[in-house]
Amino acid sequence: MWIIYGTKTSNKVHGRITSEPCSECNNNIFSLDTIHKYFHIYGIPFFPTGKSTSLVCNNCNKVYENNALSENRKIDIKNSRHKSTVPFYHFTGLVLLTLLITLISWSIYQDKLKEQAILRTPAVGDYYVVNFKNLFFMNNPDDKPKDELTDTIVEQKPYDFGVVKLVEIKNEKLILLVGNYTYKYPTDAKKSITDGIILMQKDYFTDYIYELPQNKVFDYYDKGDIQSVYRMSKFQELLYKAKQENQ
Ligand SMILES: [Zn+2]
Structure with a gap:
């Protein structure tokens, strides 16, 4: 241009x-x-x-x-x-430029506030964009996602970022189901949530479970190992499920 x-x-x-x-x-x-x-x-x-x-x-x-x-x-x-x-x-x-920058900063700030509120009060069904490499392989090398049934641990994937889904909160731990796919950029991982791919694609999540202590959530968020969190509205869920059935 x-x-x-x-x-x-x-x-x-x-x-x-x-x-x-x-x-x-x-x-x-x-x-x-x-x-x-x-x-x-x-x-x-x-x-x-x-x-x-x-x-x-x-x-x-x-x-x-x-x-x-x-x-x-x-x-x-x-x-x-x-x-x-x-x-x-x-x-x-x-x-105009000052107004635009102010507006963008304000909306980023609002998003962050919204995310922090979700992180403080997690609910089953929340989706997290995380850095798989840091979270599973760098920070806690002895604590990788496991599949209880097959008694295996998750393998390293080609890219760093992926999605996990909160399926249970137990003993102050977030029980997270690990996504099957990895992305080069966290924005692409987030897009798979906002576009409903995580719901529409049947094999999106693996059977690997990662247990994340609740008191570590904000540490990881600050470090960027948790990039963002997303809570889907009931309406969105219904919409994506309907789309999936039509496929
Ligand atoms: Zn003159």
């Missing part, structure tokens, strides 16, 4: 001022022009980049540019009642 950006100017005529006589025609009334420059992206002004002031003789139209103004003329401009303030719209882009 390419971006159009650069600087633009807005011309603002401020009106008349009296200054030392024009070198051409001796007239001493001028119009004061101030040009404000601003940086723009796609034509949206982001921030001012400077201004230049010039005087135009009211009689012969001779232009006295910013850099060629005499000290006296500069003082006359400064003392005139015409103040050239930067137009507020030159900050439009910055204001």
